[in-house]
Amino acid sequence: MAACTVPDKNCPRCPRLATFRKNNRAQYPDKFNAPVPAFGTDNPQLLVVGLAPGLKGANFSGRPFTGDYAGDLLYPTLKKFGFAKGDYERRPDDGFTLLDTRVTNAVRCVPPENKPTGDEINECRSFLQSELSAMKRLKVVIALGGIAHNSFLRALGLTPSAFKFGHKKHYTLTPRQGLAYPVLLIDSYHCSRYNVNTRRLTAGMFEDVVALARHHCAKAAA
Ligand code: SF4
Numbered sequence: 745m746a747a748c749t750v751p752d753k754n755c756p757r758c759p760r761l762a763t764f765r766k767n768n769r770a771q772y773p774d775k776f777n778a779p780v781p782a783f784g785t786d787n788p789q790l791l792v793v794g795l796a797p798g799l800k801g802a803n804f805s806g807r808p809f810t811g812d813y814a815g816d817l818l819y820p821t822l823k824k825f826g827f828a829k830g831d832y833e834r835r836p837d838d839g840f841t842l843l844d845t846r847v848t849n850a851v852r853c854v855p856p857e858n859k860p861t862g863d864e865i866n867e868c869r870s871f872l873q874s875e876l877s878a879m880k881r882l883k884v885v886i887a888l889g890g891i892a893h894n895s896f897l898r899a900l901g902l903t904p905s906a907f908k909f910g911h912k913k914h915y916t917l918t919p920r921q922g923l924a925y926p927v928l929l930i931d932s933y934h935c936s937r938y939n940v941n942t943r944r945l946t947a948g949m950f951e952d953v954v955a956l957a958r959h960h961c962a963k964a965a966a
Contacts, residue, residue, distance in 0.1 A: 749874040751779040751852050758864040761853040768803065768854070776806035779853050782875060783808050784846035789883040789961050790827055792818070793872070793892040795934060796851035796860055803854035807836040808847045813937035818847070818888075821935075821950055825958040844961075848875060850895040865895055873899045882927050883964045884957040889934035896929065911945070912953055928960045 756762050769777045780797045794814070797803040801812025809815035811834050819832035819840060830840040851860045851868045860868075876882075876899055887893035887909075894904040900922035907915050907929070914930040917923055932953040933945040940946070 749871060749878065750781050751868075751871055753778040755779050755853070757867045758853065758860075760861070761851075761855055761864060764856055765853055768799070772804065775804040777803060778806070780806060780808055780849065781852075782846055782848035783810075784842035785844060786846070786875075786878055787881055788842075788844050788846040788879065789881050789964075790845040790886070790957055791876075791879065791882060791884070792822075792845070792847045792886045792888065793896050794847070794849045794888045795891050796849050796858065797854045798858065799854050802849075805834070805836050808849055810834060810836055813940070814888075814935045817935040817940065817947060817950060821947070821954050824951065825954045827954070827958070846875070846879075848872065850892045860891070865891060866898075869895055869899050872896070876900070880924070882923075882925070883961050884928045884930060886930050886932055886953060886957055888932055892934075893929070893931050911949065912956070914956065928957075930956055930960075 765777055780802045794808060798812040802808050802810055805811040809818050819828060822828040822845060827845040828840060828842050832838060832840045850872060851865055852871060855864065872895065885896055887896050890909040893909045897904045897907055902921055909931050911931060911933045914928055917927045917929055930953055932950060933939050935945060935950055
């Protein structure tokens with residue numbers, strides 16, 4: 745049987761998140777309020793892995809990073825380096841298109857206070873693993889934050905302690921490390937409003953990460 749890459753809209757596997765979802769549906773009945781599917785092509789050269797939908801961002805819009813501050817930094821930066829086209833307008837029907845790129849989250853349902861538990865991260869990883877199994881051309885993965893970094897590595901059966909997270913740190917994961925081809929994992933601080941407001945991450949620092957991804961994709965294609 746083919747692996748499932750998209751959770752059911754009533755996925756019950758994380759009871760706390762299912763209860764939160766139910767409450768949000770009652771409070772915001774005209775919003776998306778379901779596991780947020782990935783955005784972009786199924787078989788990309790660049791995969792961006794975030795943490796989880798924001799309550800009034802992706803959880804409302806139904807598209808990762810769409811409608812909250814993080815998307816305001818992520819999507820124009822991807823476009824600047826040729827990974828997207830069109831105008832990002834914070835709406836899932838804005839026509840903004842990713843080019844050979846996919847954006848997903850380690851956890852598909854919005855968690856209270858943006859904090860999924862370890863069990864919830866582990867529970868949702870099978871969807872990331874299923875996505876990865878369909879990617880035969882993947883060249884670069886950008887992990888936005890330590891949870892995305894760790895969950896991506898665990899999805900490949902790797903031990904995160906062997907790959908310490910740090911902004912702009914990058915690791916070449918070789919076939920022996922769980923992939924059928926080498927992939928460059930690049931870490932970035934999450935492009936959240938909090939990180940930008942505290943200057944932990946600047947637009948320039950984030951551009952450096954995406955530029956590295958572009959450079960590696962170009963090198964791999966040469
Ligand atoms: S976070 Fe993932 S595994 Fe948990 S309920 Fe949502 S879709 Fe299901």
